[in-house]
Amino acid sequence: MSTTMLFAENALLPGGWARDVLLQWDAAGRLQSVAAGAVAGSAPRAAGPVIPGMPNLHSHAFQRAFAGLTEYRGESQDSFWSWRNLMYRFAAQITPESLEAIATWLYVEMLEAGYTSVCEFHYVHHDRDGRPYADDATLSLALLRAARNAGIGITLLPVLYQTSGFGAKPPRADQARFIRSTDNMLALLERLAPLARAQCAGLGLAPHSLRAVPPDSLAAAVQGLTAIDARAPIHIHIAEQTQEVDDCVAWSGQRPVQWLLENAPVDARWCLVHATHMTPQEYADAARRGAVAGICPTTEANLGDGIFDMPRWQSHGGAWGVGSDSHACVNAAEELLALEYSQRLSLRQRNVLASAAQPQVGTALWLASVQGGAQAAGRPIGGLAVGQQADFAVLDAAHIALAGLPVESLLSAHVFGSHRTSALRDLWVGGVQRVAAGRHALHESAAAAFVQARAATIAPQ
Structure with missing residues (x-):
């Protein structure tokens, strides 16, 4: 060569x-x-x-076109859950063409902001009426094309989503585009595997959350993924909101991270996205299992999620990386700044995430996030x-x-x-x-296509 x-x-x-x-x-x-x-x-x-280029370990590409559209008070006390209802309405209008245009621009933005790869947590699978497209991989392929055209590395993480709440509650009508059976998901992964390899992309699985995937489905999906690729990454939203924690306790008698660690083979393949609300014991146990903490500081601030206790996680040797998640902000350095500032505000200290080995906090943040992001991506992008x-x-x-x-x-x-x-x-x-x-060479053309796609998506239906 x-x-x-x-x-x-x-x-x-x-x-x-x-x-x-x-x-x-x-x-x-x-x-x-x-x-x-x-x-x-x-x-x-x-x-x-x-x-080194920064991996972005958590992305919902279509939500970039939604940024700024929820920054008004719609309820007496807005929350993650009221935001989610608005987001679902937006997701209902996404088409393959608009998804590709939105994702292409987003990936151009990421590249210009220091990200060199992205883990795409992809859960809008079907047509607007909830029925599968003639080609069941249509929206996944749109994301792979967007990444290829922009030139960003990608780990595609199709999302398994089956229920609307703990205890196998039936999905809501506005979740119909997300729903797949476990067998259907594994068939999709089989279909995508050679296409991802041809693009030098990663491919993994994202059980959406414990509230959206029943225990038997979670076990079967992880087993099926491992049969396809024993090293493929697994990402899951977990313990993001206090209501989620309370609902999990009511369902199982255990907190989400506690339940996951006791009932799933969590190891270094797993990325625990957000993990905002953990007990000291959960911090210790999750870090010991080798999982990556997927922290999304600007989204977690935007949604009012809470603050991850990074010093505690680091005290147990926990790996971590950052993601831009809902893309209210697309900027690798901005995520690191928000992460460090959240710790300063919580602890009333400065330079919290520096270390004796690396006293420059900017350098310490960058190097740690590159390493953790590479682990979460399951690709050789560690610096x-x-x-x-x-x-x-x-x-x-x-x-x-x-x-x-x-x-x-x-x-x-x-x-x-x-x-x-x-x-x-x-x-x-x-x-x-x-x-x-x-x-980026596509800056102007991708931006114009994005604006057109966003306008069509938010237009009255």
Whole structure:
């Protein structure tokens, strides 16, 4: 295979910043050499410091077109549940064409904001009347095309959704587009597996939540997925809302995370999305099992979910990453800023998520989130190391927020002192440049298609 290369005067490796780093990758976009203290030779030079690309571990792509449409008081006390009712009305109008246009623009936004891959938690499966499309994979294929066209890495996570509440309550009429039997879901995964491999995409399963998947279905689905691919990731919404916790206790006598850990083979394949409301024992037990905590700080703030206790999770060695979830915000650094600030507000301390090994909080946040996000994605995207994808971004060292600073301070300046995307200059995915001087080649056309799709989706029916 032919090899491509880039020389960086400064690059953030898994162990920290390094000088004079020569990156070399093969035609498949996999890093073959990461050499510090190297000579540039004939290699092109990066225009600034190089940082690993950020995985986005939780996305509902269609909800990007819904951002801003619920920021008004519709009930005496708005909550996640009132927001969900509005979101369902929006989801009911999505078409394959609008989903592809919305997702393409979203993925362009992600790339321009420092994300190089996305875990797509995909639960709108069927036509607007709830009946399957002639091709049952229609909406999944739309998402794969959007990722391919934008050039972002993707782990597609089709969602298993069967009931409207604990105790196998029948689904609501406005959930009809989401519903699949377990056998039907496994057939979909079988259909998608070769297509995902051809695109170098990941494929996993997302049991939506304990309230939406009965215990027997959860067990059968996990067993069936493992037969297809024993390493495929499994993502689940869990303990996001206090009402969910209360309902789970009323159903089972146990809290959601407690029940899951005792009744499912939770291990490093699993991503516990949100996990906002856990007891100290649940933090310890979930971390010990190796699961990733999928934290979505701007969405959790937008929905009033609560604050994840990250210092407690880290004290048990828990892995974590960030996602943009409902996409009220699409910005890798903004998620990290919101995460750190939530901890500061809760604890009334500063630089909470720095460590003795990495005292620069921006660097500590970035490296930890890359590692956890890669684990959740089930793809080799864990940073600038041999065997990983050549996914990386270049910071603009001349940006006013970064100019003249020591390299160790650059990521903290980017996360806390810039406009969060403005200090990102260039970005590569799998060794292919997708963003140059802050712009994706599809920026204008994808934005126009998105606006048209959103207008059609929110138009009176």
